[in-house]
Amino acid sequence: xxxxxxxxxxxxxxxxxxxxxxxxxxxxxxxxxxxxxxxxxxxxxxxxxxxxxxxxxxxxxxxxxxxxxxxxxxxxxxxxxxxxxxxxxxxxxxxxxxxxxxxxxxxxxxxxxxxxxxxxxxxxxxxxxxxxxxxxxxxxxxxxxxxxxxxxxxxxxxxxxxxxxxxxxxxxxxxxxxxxxxxxxxxxxxxxxxxxxxxxxxxxxxxxxxxxxxxxxxxxxxxxxxxxxxxxxxxxxxxxxxxxxxxxxxxxxxxxxxxxxxxxxxxxxxxxxxxxxxxxxxxxxxxxxxxxxxxxxxxxxxxxxxxxxxxxxxxxxxxxxxxxxxxxxxxxxxxxxxxxxxxxxxxxxxxxxxxxxxxxxxxxxxxxxxxxxxxxxxxxxxxxxxxxxxxxxxxxxxxxxxxxxxxxxxxxxxxxxxxxxxxxxxxxxxxxxxxxxxxxxxxxxxxxxxxxxxxxxxxxxxxxxxxxxxxxxxxxxxxxxxxxxxxxxxxxxxxxxxxx
Numbered sequence: 001x002x003x004x005x006x007x008x009x010x011x012x013x014x015x016x017x018x019x020x021x022x023x024x025x026x027x028x029x030x031x032x033x034x035x036x037x038x039x040x041x042x043x044x045x046x047x048x049x050x051x052x053x054x055x056x057x058x059x060x061x062x063x064x065x066x067x068x069x070x071x072x073x074x075x076x077x078x079x080x081x082x083x084x085x086x087x088x089x090x091x092x093x094x095x096x097x098x099x100x101x102x103x104x105x106x107x108x109x110x111x112x113x114x115x116x117x118x119x120x121x122x123x124x125x126x127x128x129x130x131x132x133x134x135x136x137x138x139x140x141x142x143x144x145x146x147x148x149x150x151x152x153x154x155x156x157x158x159x160x161x162x163x164x165x166x167x168x169x170x171x172x173x174x175x176x177x178x179x180x181x182x183x184x185x186x187x188x189x190x191x192x193x194x195x196x197x198x199x200x201x202x203x204x205x206x207x208x209x210x211x212x213x214x215x216x217x218x219x220x221x222x223x224x225x226x227x228x229x230x231x232x233x234x235x236x237x238x239x240x241x242x243x244x245x246x247x248x249x250x251x252x253x254x255x256x257x258x259x260x261x262x263x264x265x266x267x268x269x270x271x272x273x274x275x276x277x278x279x280x281x282x283x284x285x286x287x288x289x290x291x292x293x294x295x296x297x298x299x300x301x302x303x304x305x306x307x308x309x310x311x312x313x314x315x316x317x318x319x320x321x322x323x324x325x326x327x328x329x330x331x332x333x334x335x336x337x338x339x340x341x342x343x344x345x346x347x348x349x350x351x352x353x354x355x356x357x358x359x360x361x362x363x364x365x366x367x368x369x370x371x372x373x374x375x376x377x378x379x380x381x382x383x384x385x386x387x388x389x390x391x392x393x394x395x396x397x398x399x400x401x402x403x404x405x406x407x408x409x410x411x412x413x414x415x416x417x418x419x420x421x422x423x424x425x426x427x428x429x430x431x432x433x434x435x436x437x438x439x440x441x442x443x444x445x446x447x448x449x450x451x452x453x454x455x456x457x458x459x460x461x462x463x464x465x466x467x468x469x470x471x472x473x474x475x476x477x478x479x480x481x482x483x484x485x486x487x488x489x490x491x492x493x494x495x496x497x498x499x500x
Contacts, residue, residue: 052201052234052321053298053460055248055285061294063197064238067315068291072191073240075135075311078219081185082131089131089183092174094124097223097306098273099174134219137173138311141221144171174220179315188217198317200234200296205320213319220307228257228270228304230470232324235297235316239289242312246295247274247283249302251466254382254473256281257302261383262477263486271386274304289314299323300467326453327471333446335479338439343483348495351484355492356499357439359476364440365447366468376497379473384490 071077082089092099179189195215199205205213249257257270274280288308289295297303299321336358342350359372368375453471457464480489
């Protein structure tokens with residue numbers, strides 16, 4: 001078995017950032033849900049790779065086949081249940097085919113504000129319509145959208161910028177919700193009462209509680225596409241009606257897929273057009289699901305999903321993942337005291353120096369090959385460069401080149417979030433921050449957190465490396481947002497990266 005530590009702060013829903021004791025638990029190696037059944041009949045056939053760390057395609061899986069045979073989950077059956085409950089559906093409608101939810105649309109709001117929205121999927125309108133009308137519009141998309149994605153455009157230059165043009169005309173509609181949503185009526189939820197069989201990691205799910213595991217329905221017409229993104233939960237995805245094409249990439253490809261910054265409403269989603277950008281990485285798996293097929297997508301694996309043919313209906317079950325719990329332990333670490341003291345001093349030079357010390361220390365403790373400056377440069381190139389092109393600079397500048405000159409005295413404390421104003425009184429007292437070695441000693445507590453994170457990746461070296469890199473990006477951006485707010489994060493990252 002693999003040993004890892006489950007943080008009580010995560011399990012009990014306490015406030016992140018407050019140190020707390022931890023409780024050890026054990027994760028077993030992969031096992032079938034019912035070993036007594038023949039492998040061909042089990043919804044969990046013995047895999048050649050551990051599905052906690054690599055995708056598993058299950059052709060005609062028992063659970064998915066059963067669901068696909070239920071009229072209650074067919075397009076007409078779902079519409080009838082909604083109409084019988086006298087409900088309307090909350091539907092997404094777009095002039096293009098890309099759909100990408102935002103954190104704000106889900107009711108979330110990052111501390112320190114959000115960056116302006118941009119990129120694919122920003123022209124999505126949320127509307128309500130009767131279920132039978134929605135299904136009819138999905139079927140209409142067969143006549144307005146091609147059966148294959150647009151061909152890749154040949155590169156015209158060495159630029160890494162990407163075109164967001166979509167060559168598929170016509171309107172696309174899309175619907176998703178948890179199966180227990182009242183707008184669907186009672187029939188669909190009753191039909192999948194055995195959904196708990198689709199939980200990928202029962203041990204992690206049991207420790208965190210049932211609330212993090214649930215079934216959802218996804219309905220769309222031909223061409224409706226969910227932009228490449230990763231989820232932090234395991235995903236058992238079953239195809240019920242129609243077809244869906246999946247393209248998947250491991251976590252290590254997060255640099256090339258250029259996800260939005262954490263402070264952006266579309267965090268965790270790729271900024272690039274997978275179909276049109278010649279620099280998009282080749283997928284590790286490109287597969288089409290038919291009714292009765294299932295796909296296990298491990299936490300932190302990127303997936304880009306496109307509906308094909310007639311109305312596509314899918315049922316998935318998100319369930320708790322041990323890598324998510326271990327990553328949450330890393331992200332619960334408080335902002336270093338040296339950085340807080342530098343912010344209180346009001347010296348821009350001290351702030352950037354302390355942040356660079358923190359980046360160097362984290363790269364060392366996480367066993368990352370890059371030093372802090374290189375890692376910050378990669379983070380900026382991957383997550384912020386395209387945004388500068390789209391928005392004319394995140395700081396309101398017209399893509400002006402960044403100056404290497406760092407102002408020595410800027411009242412950086414004006415950017416502090418409220419909780420930092422009262423940490424220490426602002427006075428003539430010498431700020432309490434020190435050298436790079438001091439920062440490394442203070443953050444030494446993080447090493448065990450990264451060790452726990454690595455342990456949850458099992459024997460998957462590439463999965464482990466990508467998981468650690470993504471979590472480290474999250475932590476650096478989190479600390480930056482919590483101290484200087486979203487609009488100033490890019491400047492802080494750039495100046496810290498330039499520090500010797």
